[in-house]
Amino acid sequence: MSSTIQQSIRTAVTSEQVFSLKHGQVVHGSVKKLFPDQRAEVQVGNQKMMAILEVPLKAGDAHYFQIVGDKATLQLKVVTDALNSSKATSSQTKQLMDSLQLPKTTEMQSIVQQMVKEKIPLSKEQLLLAEQWLKEIPPQVKMAEGLLAIQKLSELNLLFTNENFRTLISGQDKNGLHQLLDAFNIALQNDTSIPSSQKGNLDKALAQISQPFxxxxxxxxxxxxxxxxxxxxxxxxxxxxxxxxxxxxxxxxxxxxxxxxxxxxxxxxxxxxxxxxxxxxxxxxxxxxxxxxxxxxxxxxxxxxxxxxxxxxxxxxxxxxxxxxxxxxxxxxxxxxxxxxxxxxxxxxxxxxxxxxxxxxxxxxxxxxxxxxxxxxxxxxxxxxxxxxxxxxxxxxxxxxxxxxxxxxxxxxxxxxxINSIAIEQAMKQILGNIGFAYEAKLAKGANLSQLSDSLKPQLLALLQNQAIATTLKETAEMIVSRLNGMQILSGENGPQHQFLMQVPLDFLGKRMDASLQWNGQMKEDGKIDSNYARVMFYLDLASLKETVIDMQIQNRVITINIFNESDALMPYAEQFREALKTGLSSLNYQLSGVFMKSYIKQPEPHPILTEAQVSKWGVDVLI
Structure with a gap:
């Protein structure tokens, strides 16, 4: 997938994060207002703080600060001189790396650049850990995917561990689940240490996924x-x-x-x-x-x-x-x-x-x-x-x-x-249920454990408790669980915003298709989805059309659809369905703005479609 499409994924929803400030973190902050008695209002991310100044600062200047102390005695230590907003990211990156005395490796430079660009709070220890992780990522994982995983670790306040890092990388992997499930099935059949009853249950779970109808x-x-x-x-x-x-x-x-x-x-x-x-x-x-x-x-x-x-x-x-x-x-x-x-x-x-x-x-x-x-x-x-x-x-x-x-x-x-839209919807729900996509969430809601235990995920978790299974089987099972966990972690609420990721290995009577879906939108005050504004991206791996991305943007119930594919022959086919699509959307009170065919390489990055962010003000006194 091209970098253009990947970047559009990241900017599909923009909202400033409310970070949990911790000792040792280096954060980007701006001096908003100066007050008498050496007091100032400083904004760090989405948080505004009243600070006592021990060094002279100017209103409007931005600095990198290091968090010192715990929440009760929070202090901000100036790490860099005033940052000139006109300076390139590379200049700010160099200044921050010099101030923290970080190693001048390619991985570290990429991490700090991401940190500067996205204003991610990271400590020096976390930066050094992240550098090591990037050095060890598999060849098929792109640097951008690793950087996004590091960013998500900070944004979601997850433990900064290699296991969580790899789980997030797996969760954003758009390669379909079919390949993983096939590899697991082969390893399962070759492993003679598995009890026949357990193997039979796993075979049944795999069959239910591959045969939704x-x-x-x-x-x-x-x-x-x-x-x-x-x-x-x-x-x-x-x-x-x-x-x-x-x-x-x-x-x-x-x-x-x-x-x-x-x-x-x-x-x-x-x-x-x-x-x-x-x-x-x-x-x-x-x-x-x-x-x-x-x-x-x-x-x-x-x-x-x-x-x-x-x-x-x-x-x-x-x-x-x-x-x-x-x-x-x-x-x-x-x-x-x-x-x-x-x-x-x-x-x-x-x-x-x-x-x-x-x-x-x-x-x-x-x-x-x-x-x-x-x-x-x-x-x-x-x-x-x-x-x-x-x-x-x-x-x-x-x-x-x-x-x-x-x-x-x-x-x-x-x-x-x-097979029609009803059948597709039914199949997707059935496959997600059989995989165990929302296994933990259903358990938390009091679902019947015996009904959930037949799905694949809980069976994989039970299988991984067996120390005698073959290494290949263990590795493939861990990869599937990691993929499911990663998608669940990346699916969640962020203030009024919400993101949902899922992958469905569709198999319609011998016709295979890997489909991934990413939905970004707003939640209303009553906790329901705001159907007036959203962005939905479909990633499809099709037998004939190969890699295809459908980007559907909804603004005030007006829908624009961009289809990314390298084939020049798609437009005539799309025209045949345009009126039917327009009529169908109109029946749901949506207006179709247009359907556009685009290649991966030539398209500029799309503008963010959701810009509202809740602002929370902290009344915390900090010492700078």
Missing amino acids: SNELGGAILGQVIERLQSQKTSESDKLALLNLLKDVGLVPKQATLANWLSSQVTSIESPADGQGLQVGQLLLQLQNPVRAQELLKFLQNMIQQNQLLSAEGKDEIQQLIQKVVQIAPQTREWNTAIKSLINEVLKAFAEASQSQPFHTDQKLFTPKDYVLSILTSLNGKELDAKVFEQLTLLSSKSNQLPVQQAFITAEATIQSG
Whole structure:
């Protein structure tokens, strides 16, 4: 990534830091006002202090001061002569290095330059530590990244340790997580010291990250299987192969045959709790008991009519069958046959919806596959959860049975063609959850530990407690944890400003993409995000377009989008979507200012878009 883009990241939000002043730190300060009795107002960063002068200073002059003493007896010792604002940063750097008697190395000069430019408070001891760290950074890490990590250590008041330094470097790394996860997976498979149960749990966590649509794909596979089992065009041998797949995951009893796989195996029937939860399976099961049949048929009729997932054609077929059942006398052979046909038709309608609308939910937030699962588990009398869809996906992908392979391929194509903004949002949330991105934050909010423990991060932390694991496995696990920790540290509040970083290793049915997002914006007094002003930067590593950066700036609900890419062929494609984008943003009360294609090298640094900073005044007396 070019230095231009990197610099724009740093200046996306500007706000003066409220540093915690500590003994030994060297800080930049300006004499604002002189008062009688040798008193002066001195501003250090965002803090204004009343100081007692022991040496003559002039109002308007800036100096570097060294903090002496603790907070109770805070003093400022003049380190440099008055700094001329017209002098170059290099001149101020030289003066400060000479005053502190620092080594004249390239690393030290870079650190002090950053310190002067950003007005970072650092002690001489911290400067010497930072110099050593920069000398030891890996070749692939740029000097600018190391300097930014040092700056963040000071701004965030973190312990000045090599571990925190490397964590921050890792957190700002825009290289995707796919490479790290792949390396970890290889090391995991090669390490024979890991207990099989622990390795299995880690394998499962990695699979959930790499297959965000596993549940939806499983639902579409189930829809395909049901559709083919119900079709007269499917041969008996193919139906047997498909039926065996349902048996393997427990969706139908082991003794089920092609003639009775949809017949209820339940001998006792409990009444459904009307209006509570997903009840379609129990409702259909109740229809086989004629005592409440008329009442339940009416309830089913209303439920089907109001359902947002079913097609109009599917609803009509079900309603016609309901009308037919109503006109037949209960407990007759014709009535039993009609009830079975009705159950078959309801299952068919939701099976079709699980393929045509895999990412949609109804008013109760249930998906079509949830209804299919409800019907099959109720008829089977066996309680199954959503993990059955993952099992279906896994078994189907490995099956050597041609009809199962065909169902898998068709379902995969259906899911791929149905991916939309809802699916992308759902996948990103699922991947971040499976990685354990906000693991500690969720724990702090009282989330269920058992539910969080299946995610990758807590499993990596547990793995690192094992001293017997191979060095390669340990190193890759530490790198992943460090990356996640770094992003969390860099995501946080700074007064009214807020920054959020995240990386998502997207894998859509074999199509891989590493996506990083950085959001900068303001928080309102009520603690909510101010949607009127923000800056969002997307870093994408795409198969064809390669490295692409999308910089979206929002000023008073007016959006400007800059796309950085080296390809000259993008603009015609962008024009095709401009009106759709404009219309979509307008529906959300945003105005599109423009979409601009830019190269990395030629662009000047963008101006900061957020300049407000809270000013806090200290009433501390200090001695200069």
